[in-house]
Amino acid sequence: MRKRHPGVGFFNVWRICLIVVAGGVPFVSGCASGRITADPVYFPASGGPAHVVHLKSFNRIDDLVAIEPTFVELIRGERYTSRIESAAGVTARGENLYVCDTDQGVIHVWNLTTGNTRRLGQTGELRLATPVDVAVGADGSVYVADTGLGAVVALRANGAVPVRLRRETDASFRPVSLAISDDKLYVADLESASIVVFDTSTGGVTTTLTLSDKTGDAVMPMGVAIGPKGNLFVSDAMGGRVVVLSADDGKLIRTMSRRGNRLGDMGQPKHLDVSADGTVFVADSEFAHVHLYNGDGQLLMLIGGPDDRAGGTPMPLGVAVAEKSATLERLVPAGFEAQYFVVVTNSLGSKRINLFAVGMKR
Amino acid sequence: MTGRLLIPIGSLVAGLALVGLARGGIEGSKHDFSKKAWGKDNACGACHTPQRAETPRTKPLWDPGADLTQRFGGSVVTRGRAGSGTTTCLRCHDGTVAPSNISSAQRTEFVNQTRSARFAPAHGSSNHPVGIKYPQLDRGFRPANSVTGKGTVRLPNGKVECISCHDPHNGAGQRHFLVTSNAGSALCLTCHRK
Numbered sequence: 001m002r003k004r005h006p007g008v009g010f011f012n013v014w015r016i017c018l019i020v021v022a023g024g025v026p027f028v029s030g031c032a033s034g035r036i037t038a039d040p041v042y043f044p045a046s047g048g049p050a051h052v053v054h055l056k057s058f059n060r061i062d063d064l065v066a067i068e069p070t071f072v073e074l075i076r077g078e079r080y081t082s083r084i085e086s087a088a089g090v091t092a093r094g095e096n097l098y099v100c101d102t103d104q105g106v107i108h109v110w111n112l113t114t115g116n117t118r119r120l121g122q123t124g125e126l127r128l129a130t131p132v133d134v135a136v137g138a139d140g141s142v143y144v145a146d147t148g149l150g151a152v153v154a155l156r157a158n159g160a161v162p163v164r165l166r167r168e169t170d171a172s173f174r175p176v177s178l179a180i181s182d183d184k185l186y187v188a189d190l191e192s193a194s195i196v197v198f199d200t201s202t203g204g205v206t207t208t209l210t211l212s213d214k215t216g217d218a219v220m221p222m223g224v225a226i227g228p229k230g231n232l233f234v235s236d237a238m239g240g241r242v243v244v245l246s247a248d249d250g251k252l253i254r255t256m257s258r259r260g261n262r263l264g265d266m267g268q269p270k271h272l273d274v275s276a277d278g279t280v281f282v283a284d285s286e287f288a289h290v291h292l293y294n295g296d297g298q299l300l301m302l303i304g305g306p307d308d309r310a311g312g313t314p315m316p317l318g319v320a321v322a323e324k325s326a327t328l329e330r331l332v333p334a335g336f337e338a339q340y341f342v343v344v345t346n347s348l349g350s351k352r353i354n355l356f357a358v359g360m361k362r
Numbered sequence: 363m364t365g366r367l368l369i370p371i372g373s374l375v376a377g378l379a380l381v382g383l384a385r386g387g388i389e390g391s392k393h394d395f396s397k398k399a400w401g402k403d404n405a406c407g408a409c410h411t412p413q414r415a416e417t418p419r420t421k422p423l424w425d426p427g428a429d430l431t432q433r434f435g436g437s438v439v440t441r442g443r444a445g446s447g448t449t450t451c452l453r454c455h456d457g458t459v460a461p462s463n464i465s466s467a468q469r470t471e472f473v474n475q476t477r478s479a480r481f482a483p484a485h486g487s488s489n490h491p492v493g494i495k496y497p498q499l500d501r502g503f504r505p506a507n508s509v510t511g512k513g514t515v516r517l518p519n520g521k522v523e524c525i526s527c528h529d530p531h532n533g534a535g536q537r538h539f540l541v542t543s544n545a546g547s548a549l550c551l552t553c554h555r556k
Contacts, residue, residue: 047427051424102456102457132457221400261433262414268411298423300425301425
């Protein structure tokens with residue numbers, strides 16, 4: 001389903017003709033994007049050396065990437081592109097950004113270089129219902145955690161018919177987060193409070209890590225990610241903490257934070273991701289911030305905030321680390337040396353996707 | 363004989379079930395998470411975060427200027443954000459914990475009132491917009507003081523929030539956690555004239 005660009009109506013065709021005749025000045029807001037128009041917001045907000053800068057908040061790819069209008073768009077005076085309605089899980093792979101849209105029941109795939117868009121999950125017999133997280137395998141297969149279907153949907157890169165991955169035929173399953181490593185797909189299952197490990201080649205369950213047995217306390221797993229050393233990071237929404245486990249046997253390595261309302265505590269952590277340097281990013285929907293921890297579990301700082309404005313994360317849900325790309329680096333303000341990027345999705349706010357750069361301001 | 367007994371026994375069981383439903387309370391309701399695998403026998407903890415008295419001892423490594431006395435979450439309401447009576451619900455009703463998803467941009471609006479006139483159900487859904495100022499100057503709606511006068515429907519800070527019509531603690535024991543019965547559209551007509 002394509003959307004009309006707000007504010008560019010059919011009767012603007014005369015205006016478009018005048019502009020085209022006048023010299024082809026870009027006429028839609030998307031064409032002017034890709035430039036920083038407001039002062040960048042740096043973090044930490046309290047001052048001191050900036051480690052993170054907010055680059056952009058957006059709902060559409062042409063808010064981020066300059067896209068020339070097609071001939072049809074030029075004639076009709078409308079822009080057609082996919083728009084996020086309700087963003088959930090997100091992941092970045094190569095040039096592509098994959099964003100779950102629980103309202104439209106699709107995965108938006110946005111190419112950050114070309115601006116090309118695709119929508120996965122609404123064709124064929126198996127249609128997505130409530131996609132809340134997405135992961136991409138080494139072969140390009142896309143895995144979607146769908147709470148509405150109670151299954152993980154595997155959209156194979158080779159074009160094969162999508163399949164549902166379930167625990168057992170009679171077991172209730174509520175997959176809320178995914179992480180993938182080689183041929184293993186780690187699924188956070190809220191129903192059983194466990195991490196279910198699937199073999200991506202066969203689609204079968206290889207093992208189930210029951211978290212309460214590992215930690216000695218119940219865990220409400222809302223997010224799962226894999227660190228650079230191969231360990232599993234699981235966010236515990238009920239315990240307000242992150243549990244770090246060995247991916248091999250589920251042995252408890254450490255926990256980070258606790259539930260509370262003070263700096264260093266967490267409210268309701270949702271998805272999380274870990275960068276190559278070991279920094280852990282945890283979206284906290286209650287505190288409306290993203291917590292940053294180092295590999296030892298020490299709090300580095302918070303980014304975002306509850307305000308619905310530049311740099312704010314009114315209700316973060318998804319978080320994904322993205323590698324450097326030419327498109328993203330163009331957004332970085334002068335004087336800031338970006339090492340990598342972080343994408344945060346929000347359940348609230350006028351702009352549902354935030355883009356941050358992590359590095360150092362010189 | 364057996365058949366004669368079954369009818370009154372069945373009626374008794376059904377009656378007791380109805381009484382149980384009407385009694386309300388969070389225990390045994392869909393908001394009672396204490397028996398979930400992650401519930402920790404704690405019916406309150408899924409929504410309510412414990413308040414900590416002590417301040418942190420160490421500063422964040424990358425934020426030495428951080429205010430260690432600051433508090434997070436709870437009823438903190440800031441600019442451009444729906445009230446806490448909505449955001450607390452949205453933390454689960456975003457498609458993750460709870461099946462219904464009300465966090466769409468079409469359904470959740472904000473105090474800046476960019477689309478204040480939109481009251482129609484969005485996307486063919488019956489979900490009501492939330493986080494919006496109550497349109498008390500609109501002829502189609504009753505005065506705000508008459509809406510809140512009975513003490514059932516609430517308009518926190520003059521806005522329609524989730525808790526305007528729903529009681530997450532299930533105090534009234536109504537379906538869908540409504541604050542009162544909607545028989546004959548009574549709850550709807552508390553605000554809407556028709």
